[in-house]
Amino acid sequence: MATEGSIEFRRFRPLRSSEATRQQNAETRLLGTEFVYPMFVINGKNRRDAVPSMPGIYRMSVDEAMREAEKAISVGIDRFLFFGIPDEKDDVGKRAWSPDEAVQRSVAELGTRFPDAQSITDVCMCEYTSHGHCGQLTGRIVDNDATLSLLAKTALSHAEAGADVVAPSAMMDGQVAAIRAALDDAGHSGVNILGYSAKYASAFYGPFRDAAGSTPSFGDRRSYQMAPSQRGEAMEEIEADVREGADYIMVKPALSYLDVIASARAKFPANQLYAYNVSGEYSMIHAAAANGWINLKDAALELLLSIKRAGAQKIITYFAIDAARWIKEKA
Ligand code: PBG
Numbered sequence: 245m246a247t248e249g250s251i252e253f254r255r256f257r258p259l260r261s262s263e264a265t266r267q268q269n270a271e272t273r274l275l276g277t278e279f280v281y282p283m284f285v286i287n288g289k290n291r292r293d294a295v296p297s298m299p300g301i302y303r304m305s306v307d308e309a310m311r312e313a314e315k316a317i318s319v320g321i322d323r324f325l326f327f328g329i330p331d332e333k334d335d336v337g338k339r340a341w342s343p344d345e346a347v348q349r350s351v352a353e354l355g356t357r358f359p360d361a362q363s364i365t366d367v368c369m370c371e372y373t374s375h376g377h378c379g380q381l382t383g384r385i386v387d388n389d390a391t392l393s394l395l396a397k398t399a400l401s402h403a404e405a406g407a408d409v410v411a412p413s414a415m416m417d418g419q420v421a422a423i424r425a426a427l428d429d430a431g432h433s434g435v436n437i438l439g440y441s442a443k444y445a446s447a448f449y450g451p452f453r454d455a456a457g458s459t460p461s462f463g464d465r466r467s468y469q470m471a472p473s474q475r476g477e478a479m480e481e482i483e484a485d486v487r488e489g490a491d492y493i494m495v496k497p498a499l500s501y502l503d504v505i506a507s508a509r510a511k512f513p514a515n516q517l518y519a520y521n522v523s524g525e526y527s528m529i530h531a532a533a534a535n536g537w538i539n540l541k542d543a544a545l546e547l548l549l550s551i552k553r554a555g556a557q558k559i560i561t562y563f564a565i566d567a568a569r570w571i572k573e574k575a
Pocket residue numbers: 366368370378413414448449450451452453465521522523524
């Protein structure tokens with residue numbers, strides 16, 4: 245304690261006096277190995293189409309995606325989350341479980357070329373349905389129970405292609421249970437499930453829907469994704485996923501939900517907690533930086549750090565490659 249007149253005060257500044265001191269006293273540190281890199285994969289060859297609303301992000305054919313994976317692996321990233329965009333969409337999303345779609349081929353190819361890398365697949369119908377909703381429709385309602393078997397079939401096709409982890413994101417009740425049962429029945433008990441347990445109906449998915457062509461053709465997703473007002477309900481959603489057999493859990497989006505991340509970490513210490521730094525969170529940083537309003541690297545690293553500090557153990561982020569490089573430069 246120091247004193248100034250009769251007032252005692254504590255000196256905090258000595259621990260901030262140099263970069264080395266600051267580094268040494270860091271309570272939280274970002275690690276490139278904790279990032280998961282999402283990739284949008286398409287059919288064809290040598291294709292790398294820019295996603296206009298997401299600078300630096302592409303829809304890639306499988307060969308290009310493997311080049312991108314190699315780049316990511318060279319900076320220490322070893323987990324990939326695959327989203328597939330089919331050439332043809334229909335009312336139930338049949339291409340989702342086709343063994344020759346881009347996700348299934350990416351998973352197989354990654355396993356052959358980079359056996360130490362982990363493949364995670366997004367299991368949802370919205371990229372494959374003509375109406376853009378996350379499941380099968382009965383009238384204008386997304387039919388929960390009819391969708392479960394479609395999600396289970398899709399997850400199974402990913403497991404058959406060699407996926408390490410399947411990640412259901414449709415927000416259908418019972419989806420983890422349905423997928424766990426289908427995997428176990430087919431002899432894939434070793435395939436893990438990452439539940440998109442607390443997934444909110446968020447305005448921050450806009451650029452992703454642009455990338456995936458998955459904007460709902462009518463209505464919105466509020467009858468199945470969670471309302472932003474809910475924290476208690478998020479804990480119950482997570483608990484349900486864990487009971488149904490989810491190995492890992494997720495809060496999505498990340499930045500507007502740091503309190504939910506912190507609660508989830510405290511309440512479910514035995515399940516690795518993922519947070520999804522979603523497309524809108526990525527694009528708004530890029531947009532502000534492009535205008536010269538903020539520094540891209542500093543802003544991105546600060547946001548990623550906040551997600552980890554809140555309690556996330558893995559961060560799914562489009563910044564993965566850049567951030568891993570920036571962290572390396574700093575070290
Ligand atoms: C599929 C899905 C979405 C995202 C991940 N999985 C879109 C949605 O629910 O509309 C969003 C990811 C992002 O914004 O980066 N259901």
